[in-house]
Amino acid sequence: MLKKQNIALWLLIAAVPLVAVLPLPDFWIAQLNYIGLYALVCLGLVLLTGVGGLTSFGQAAFVGIGAYTTAWLTLNTGMSPWLTLFVGLGFTAVSALIVGLITLRMSGHYLPLATIAWGLALYYLMGNLDALGKYDGLLGLKSLSIPWMNGDIDIGQGRLFFVLTWAILLAGAIALLNLLDSRPGRAIRSLKGGTQMAEAMGISTFRYKVTIFVIAALFASVAGWLLAHFQRTVNPSAFGLKMGIEYLFMTVVGGVGYVWGAIVGAGLIKLLDDQLQVLLPALIGTSGSYEVIVFGIALVLVLKYLPDGLWSIVARKMPSPPRKVDWQNAPDLPARSKPALGDLVLQVDKIRKQFGGLTAVNDISFNIAAGQIVGLIGPNGAGKSTTFNLITGVLSKTSGRVLFRGSDISALPSRDISRQGMARTFQHVKMIPDMTVLENVAMGAYTRGRSGVVSSMLRTNQAEEQSLMKEAQRQLERIGMGAYLHEQAGNLAMGPQRLMEIARALCCDPALLLLDEPAAGLRHKEKQALAAVLRQLQGEGMSILLVEHDMDLVMDVCDHLVVMEFGTLLTQGTPVEIQASPAVRAAYLGTEH
Amino acid sequence: MDFSIASILLLDGFTNGAVYALLGLATVLVFTVTRVIFIPQGEFVAYGALTLAMLQTGKTPGTVWLLLILAVVAALMELLERWRHHGNAVRAAQSALKTLAFPALISVLSIWAAPQQFPLGVQAALSVAIVTAFGPLVYRVAYQSLEAATPLVLLIVSVGVHFAMTGLGLLFFGAEGFRNPPFWDERFTVGPLALSGQTVIIFAVSLALIVLMWLYFEKSLRGKALRATAVNRTGARLMGISSHTSGQLTFLLAAFIGALSGLLIGPTTTVFYDSGFLIGLKGFVAAVIAGLSSYPGALLGALFVGVVESFGSFWASAFKEVIVFTLVLPILLVRSLRSGHSDEDH
Numbered sequence: 001m002l003k004k005q006n007i008a009l010w011l012l013i014a015a016v017p018l019v020a021v022l023p024l025p026d027f028w029i030a031q032l033n034y035i036g037l038y039a040l041v042c043l044g045l046v047l048l049t050g051v052g053g054l055t056s057f058g059q060a061a062f063v064g065i066g067a068y069t070t071a072w073l074t075l076n077t078g079m080s081p082w083l084t085l086f087v088g089l090g091f092t093a094v095s096a097l098i099v100g101l102i103t104l105r106m107s108g109h110y111l112p113l114a115t116i117a118w119g120l121a122l123y124y125l126m127g128n129l130d131a132l133g134k135y136d137g138l139l140g141l142k143s144l145s146i147p148w149m150n151g152d153i154d155i156g157q158g159r160l161f162f163v164l165t166w167a168i169l170l171a172g173a174i175a176l177l178n179l180l181d182s183r184p185g186r187a188i189r190s191l192k193g194g195t196q197m198a199e200a201m202g203i204s205t206f207r208y209k210v211t212i213f214v215i216a217a218l219f220a221s222v223a224g225w226l227l228a229h230f231q232r233t234v235n236p237s238a239f240g241l242k243m244g245i246e247y248l249f250m251t252v253v254g255g256v257g258y259v260w261g262a263i264v265g266a267g268l269i270k271l272l273d274d275q276l277q278v279l280l281p282a283l284i285g286t287s288g289s290y291e292v293i294v295f296g297i298a299l300v301l302v303l304k305y306l307p308d309g310l311w312s313i314v315a316r317k318m319p320s321p322p323r324k325v326d327w328q329n330a331p332d333l334p335a336r337s338k339p340a341l342g343d344l345v346l347q348v349d350k351i352r353k354q355f356g357g358l359t360a361v362n363d364i365s366f367n368i369a370a371g372q373i374v375g376l377i378g379p380n381g382a383g384k385s386t387t388f389n390l391i392t393g394v395l396s397k398t399s400g401r402v403l404f405r406g407s408d409i410s411a412l413p414s415r416d417i418s419r420q421g422m423a424r425t426f427q428h429v430k431m432i433p434d435m436t437v438l439e440n441v442a443m444g445a446y447t448r449g450r451s452g453v454v455s456s457m458l459r460t461n462q463a464e465e466q467s468l469m470k471e472a473q474r475q476l477e478r479i480g481m482g483a484y485l486h487e488q489a490g491n492l493a494m495g496p497q498r499l500m501e502i503a504r505a506l507c508c509d510p511a512l513l514l515l516d517e518p519a520a521g522l523r524h525k526e527k528q529a530l531a532a533v534l535r536q537l538q539g540e541g542m543s544i545l546l547v548e549h550d551m552d553l554v555m556d557v558c559d560h561l562v563v564m565e566f567g568t569l570l571t572q573g574t575p576v577e578i579q580a581s582p583a584v585r586a587a588y589l590g591t592e593h
Numbered sequence: 594m595d596f597s598i599a600s601i602l603l604l605d606g607f608t609n610g611a612v613y614a615l616l617g618l619a620t621v622l623v624f625t626v627t628r629v630i631f632i633p634q635g636e637f638v639a640y641g642a643l644t645l646a647m648l649q650t651g652k653t654p655g656t657v658w659l660l661l662i663l664a665v666v667a668a669l670m671e672l673l674e675r676w677r678h679h680g681n682a683v684r685a686a687q688s689a690l691k692t693l694a695f696p697a698l699i700s701v702l703s704i705w706a707a708p709q710q711f712p713l714g715v716q717a718a719l720s721v722a723i724v725t726a727f728g729p730l731v732y733r734v735a736y737q738s739l740e741a742a743t744p745l746v747l748l749i750v751s752v753g754v755h756f757a758m759t760g761l762g763l764l765f766f767g768a769e770g771f772r773n774p775p776f777w778d779e780r781f782t783v784g785p786l787a788l789s790g791q792t793v794i795i796f797a798v799s800l801a802l803i804v805l806m807w808l809y810f811e812k813s814l815r816g817k818a819l820r821a822t823a824v825n826r827t828g829a830r831l832m833g834i835s836s837h838t839s840g841q842l843t844f845l846l847a848a849f850i851g852a853l854s855g856l857l858i859g860p861t862t863t864v865f866y867d868s869g870f871l872i873g874l875k876g877f878v879a880a881v882i883a884g885l886s887s888y889p890g891a892l893l894g895a896l897f898v899g900v901v902e903s904f905g906s907f908w909a910s911a912f913k914e915v916i917v918f919t920l921v922l923p924i925l926l927v928r929s930l931r932s933g934h935s936d937e938d939h
Contacts, residue, residue, distance in 0.1 A: 055745050057752070102922055105929045109630055109744045113881055116632075117921035120874070120914065128911040245752050252749060288763050296757030300735050300750050307746070 009174070016166045020159040029162050031274075033230060035267045036165035040223040042251040042262035043172050044216030049248070050256035051180060052212045053192030054104070057244045058115030061122040062217040064239030065092045066224025068126060071138040071234045081144055085225045089218055096217035100210040111213070119241045126236040137235025144229045156229050165226055172219060173259050175457035180259075182456035182465060183449045186439060188212055189432055196394060197430035201508070202418040202447035211453060220247075242292075249299050255309025264310055269295075322486035323438065327473070330466035333448045336421050336509050338541055339370040339405055345512050345543045346422075351390050351400030353383075360386045362567040363400065368512065368560075373534060373544045375554045375575075378564035379588055384547045385427055387564065388516055391545075392424050393417045405511060419447045423505035424514040427547075429497045433490025437481065437500050440489045442472040444507030475503040479533045494521035502533070512543045519550040531557050555579065563587070597785035602903045608792050608861070609875075610899020611799035612854050616876025617883065617891035618806065619850040624885045625823035626843040628744045629736055632751040635873020636758040637724055637851025639866055642859035643762070644720040644852075646771035653707040655765025656723050657700045660730070664696035667733040674738075692733065696726045713776065721852045728848030729841035736844075740826075740836055755870070762866035770868075773859035795857045802853065803892065806846075819843060875902070875917060882924050 019032070041059050049055045069088035073079045079087075103114040127135045143156030144164070155164055179185045187208050190198040195205040228234045237243075246269065254265020276291035284290060302309070339345055346368040353361040361383045368374045376384050389395040391402055393414035401410045409417050418424075423444065431440050445468050451461035476482055479499050484492065489500060498518050505513055519527050527550065534544060534557045548554050554561065555575045563570040563578060565587045571578065578584055616634055623631040640656055647654035668689040675685035699722050706719055735754050739747060777790030810816040822829040822839040830836055851873075855864070858872065879898050883890025898917060905913035 049745075053745070055748065099922065102926045102929055106925070109748060109885075110881075110925060112745070112748055113630070113877075114921055114925055116874070117878065117881075117918040120871075121918035124912070124914040124918070128915070245756070248749065248752070284764065286767075288768060290760055290764060292756040293760030293764065296753045296755065296760060299753030299756065303742075303746055303750055303753070304738060 013170055016163055016170065020163050026158060029159055031270065033162050033165055035263070035270050036162070036169045037223045037227050037230070038247065038250060038270060039263040039266035040165075040169050040172060040226075041220045041247045042254065042266050043169070043176060043259065044219030045248060045251040046256060046259055046262050047176060047179075047188070047212050047219075048216040049251065050258065050261070051192070052188055052209065054209060054213065055112040055248065056115040056213070056216065057112055057241060057248060058099075058119035058122075059216065059220045059247045060239045060241070060244035061115075061119040062092050062096065062220035063224035063227065063243075064122060064126060064234075064236070065095060066221030067228035067234045067239070068132060068138070068224075070225050071141055071228050072132065074142060075138060075140065081142065081225070081229055085222070088221050088225050092217050092221035093214055096214045097210065100213040104206060104209040104213065115244070116241060119244050123236050123240045126239065133235070135236060137233060139233045141229055141232040141234070143232060144226075156232075161226075161230055165230075168222065168226070169263070172222075173263070176259050178459045179453060179456045182461055183442075183446060183451050183468060184208070184211075184453050184456050186432075186435065186443050187446060189435065190443065193430065193432060196414075197426065198443075199413065199415045200392065200394070200418055200424055200426075201443050201504070202415045203443075204415055215453070246295070249295060251309075252299065253302050253309055255311030255315070257308060258311040258315060260314075261309050261311035268310070323436065323469075325473075327466035327470040330463070330470045333445060333467050333471050333509070336511065339511055339543075341371045341541060343370045343405075344368070344403075345370050345372075345405055346391070346545070347401075347403040348387075348391060349401040349403070351387070351402060352398045353386055353390055353395060354398045360567050361390060362569075364562075364564065364569050366562045366569070366572060368543050368545060370511070370543050371538060371541050372560060373538055373546060373558050375546045375548060375558035375561045376564065377548065377551075377554055377561060377578075378570070381566075382564040383567040384564055385516060386567075388424070388514060388545075388547055392422065392514060418508060421509065421511040422514065423508040423510035423512075425498070425501040425505055425516055425518060427516040427520070429494075429501055431489045431497065431500065431504075433488065435489055436485065437476065437487050437489050437492065437496075438469060438472050438485045440500060441476055441503045441507055442468045444475070444504035445471050445509075448507075448509060471507055472503070475506040476500075478506065478536075479503050480529060495523060495526040498522065499526075499530070499533075506537075510542070512545065513537065514545045514547075516547050517549065518546070519548055519553050527553055598907070600785055601787075602907055603900060604786055604788070604792070606900030606903035607896055608795050608899070609858075609902060610879075610896035611795050612858050612872070612895075613876045613879050613898050614892045614895030615799055615802060615850050615854045615857075616873055617879035617895045618803065618888055619847040620873075620877055620880040621883060621885055621888060621891050622806075622819075623843055623847050624880070626819050627732075627736065627740075627840045628747060630744065630748045630751055630885075631847060632748075632870075632873070632877075633731070633755040633758050634847060634851055634876065635869030635871070636755065636762065637727065637848050637869065638855040638858070638872050639762060639864055639869030640727070640758075641720055641724045641852030641855025642773060642864040642868075643766045643771060643855075643866065644723055645717055645773055645856060645859060646864070647766070648703075648707055648716040648720060649713075649773065651708050651710055653704050654720075654723065656727075657703045659761055659765055660696050660723060660726055661700050663727065663730045663734065664693050664700075667730045668693040670734065692730075696730065699723055699726050713774065717776070717856050720856065721849065724852035724855070725845060725849040728844035728846070731848070732841045732844035737837055737840060740840065759867050759870065762869075766866045768866065770863040770865040771859075772863045773856070775860040776856075791857075791860050795861075798853065798857060802850065803888075806888070815842070871914070878917065878921055878924075881921055884928060 041063060045059060066088040069091050070081055070084035073084040073087060074081055099114055099118055103110045126132050132138060143154050145152040145154045145156060155161060187198060187203045191205055191208060198205050250265040250269040251262055253269060255261025273291060276294055280290040281287045344367055348364060348366050350363040350365050351361060352363050364387055376387065378384055390397050393412055397410060401408060404420055404422055449464050449468055451464045455461045473485060476485060479502055481496060481499050481503060484496060502518060519530055522530060531553055546558065558575055561575055561578045562572045563584050570587055571581055571583055619634055620631060623629055644654040644656045671692045672685050672689035675688050676682060703719055703723055735750055739750060775791040776794055779790035781788040810820055818834045819839055822834055822836060826836055875898050879895035880891050882894030901920060902913055902917050905916040
């Protein structure tokens with residue numbers, strides 16, 4: 001966390017008790033209490049929707065689970081609300097897990113659909129169960145209190161409740177900010193851009209999707225627990241689909257990608273809602289919830305003209321200062337054992353890929369020894385990239401085997417292959433544009449760290465973070481990108497972007513590096529620099545498989561070439577042999593008839 | 594439960610299921626062509642039923658005014674956008690007028706026809722025409738400029754449109770519910786079953802519409818163009834199929850199907866301004882059963898949803914909605930297990 005932002009944050013934290021002692025009318029304190037509760041739910045949505053790219057319309061249902069759990073338990077068993085909070089969290093976690101596990105394997109729009117159905121089902125369940133008081137709900141809950149001296153202090157109402165709610169809210173916001181700036185946080189931020197890159201870095205995207213869905217649900221559950229004891233009554237209307245949609249609306253208006261957007265959105269919509277509920281019926285002449293018209297239209301307009309929400313305006317004015325370099329003395333990450341020079345690193349044995357009737361890769365076999373640079377070349381459409389994807393586990397093989405350092409990796413998914421020390425780059429650069437170069441590269445070292453979500457939220461992961469950043473900086477400097485550490489990755493030109501991908505792959509501490517057209521889009525000087533980097537890596541014992549169209553580069557750096565045409569192996573040999581081969585010449589230039 | 598109750602429930606389920614099937618088909622259609630998950634599909638149902646109810650009372654339905662407002666907004670958007678894009682004021686005005694013409698014509702016709710107390714059939718046709726005119730306008734105003742957005746953004750837009758349309762429904766129809774007269778008052782008895790004329794109409798119209806849709810998509814060039822857009826928008830555009838036109842046409846069909854469904858269920862239940870949502874969502878559950886991609890799947894899914902609902906209301910009437918909507922989870926589980934991998938986003 002950085003100086004200027006630190007000050008702002010501390011001011012905000014200090015403002016909470018200050019507001020509580022100010023002579024504000026009770027009405028405004030109550031408003032602020034509701035805003036705090038709503039913002040807590042929205043915080044979860046920021047993580048889920050804004051950062052993770054998933055959407056839930058069912059957050060209100062999770063609020064309901066938290067609220068009804070504490071209501072029923074405190075009324076019927078006399079349990080302390082401080083215990084029922086955790087029971088509610090447990091129920092919420094289990095139900096979010098079920099919904100998440102079922103839907104998150106499928107494409108993105110099934111989760112929102114499932115949450116709509118789930119929210120409706122739960123709403124009707126609450127409204128029809130006798131034990132939960134049907135649509136009247138449960139009444140007569142106790143206010144929250146803490147034992148003090150020889151009595152209880154009621155902290156469930158007014159100013160003290162305000163302090164409690166906003167303390168929880170700010171703690172949640174800080175935990176979220178901490179999480180986003182950490183190893184699991186970077187993995188979560190990679191979810192939105194598609195799963196291929198993240199999986200290639202060894203990240204289980206499915207696990208993280210479920211994780212953030214559960215975290216978002218837990219935030220909602222805490223809000224429900226607070227709400228139940230604040231209102232001292234619960235009924236289904238506060239937990240219906242309409243409310244679920246409204247939470248999403250608040251978050252989108254405030255800025256779905258920003259933690260502080262949650263609070264801005266919740267505040268704005270709550271105040272607007274109150275005004276409209278009075279104003280519109282007066283204007284129209286009959287009572288009714290006409291505010292939904294305004295909200296509906298406003299939602300569409302916001303998505304059209306300000307898709308990043310209100311906070312994006314503030315965020316643009318306050319660019320985040322560069323990360324403080326505090327990792328010079330951090331210990332190095334543990335390194336993998338490397339194969340001895342000349343050992344077989346990769347054995348590709350008759351791999352084959354068929355798409356329906358089309359054989360894209362037809363029984364290709366070749367080997368790579370440690371310290372060797374092997375080039376995979378061939379005309380466009382020869383199946384090079386498909387071969388690449390078969391080796392790295394992105395695509396499943398129709399038949400054939402791939403051995404990596406002697407062990408069979410044929411059936412493994414790409415993240416497990418990456419964990420064994422095989423790293424790759426992509427033909428079309430895949431990165432997280434709004435993270436810095438350093439953070440992007442640190443993702444490559446994902447498998448070499450182990451800190452989890454909780455330790456990241458509590459910031460007990462700092463030693464590991466420093467080691468990760470040190471490694472990322474080392475790899476960037478290794479390939480001559482030391483000047484770009486704190487640049488936003490999205491601002492880089494094509495050449496540096498490709499080099500950044502190589503640095504990211506190197507961060508994984510690989511024994512084999514697979515580069516998919518690293519020279520595409522590079523200028524002449526950059527290509528020469530790339531060749532130098534590759535040779536330097538080779539000198540350090542790295543094996544490299546290169547798919548490339550630039551023949552100068554290929555002939556210059558490769559020890560061995562594999563030539564493909566129409567999915568089949570045309571020939572293989574040293575660059576000199578390949579240049580002399582009439583078959584290769586025919587494949588590239590055609591034959592005379 | 595004996596056989597006669599079971600058969601009554603089954604018939605009841607199939608009747609509702611037939612309507613859900615239409616809505617499920619519309620949902621699948623809209624999603625495949627435009628990638629919009631069209632939550633407000635049900636609003637067209639309520640609009641259709643309530644427009645007819647208003648015409649029955651001899652008043653000009655509120656939907657007409659709403660239609661006019663929406664048409665003016667759409668025409669203004671068209672005017673400004675074309676003008677800014679091409680700088681040709683005449684062309685821009687032409688295309689704005691084109692947007693305005695059909696809704697204006699329908700509106701004038703309705704204002705004239707409303708007090709005349711025409712026979713039910715004419716009023717029904719007019720109601721369908723009014724609500725159908727909403728389709729392209731809704732697409733033009735809410736979705737057209739967001740064509741390139743992700744399905745997720747489009748889904749949130751859908752929710753906004755749903756909110757606005759429900760609220761406007763309340764504004765223009767009021768909170769009162771209406772039950773329309775049946776189109777056919779006959780009753781038949783087949784064994785233990787009492788078949789009403791309306792039930793026969795529901796089955797006949799649903800079946801006819803499904804066959805028509807099949808013919809349209811298999812045999813007509815326009816239908817094939819829509820299917821091409823569904824498979825690959827960029828490719829379709831390169832072939833000269835405008836994605837704007839495809840989107841508006843799709844929404845026209847969706848609104849038509851919605852309005853017709855509204856007329857079909859109008860006589861079987863009391864329709865309120867916000868009744869459409871739940872009805873639409875059940876069509877939606879049917880579409881989810883079909884993975885949002887298969888028409889026959891949506892049909893079978895809809896009949897299944899209808900039957901589950903009718904048996905659910907027999908055994909545990911308070912929980913029938915809970916049962917129907919919880920159904921989505923096991924369905925998604927099966928789909929997820931069967932697909933076995935996460936879809937990579939492209």
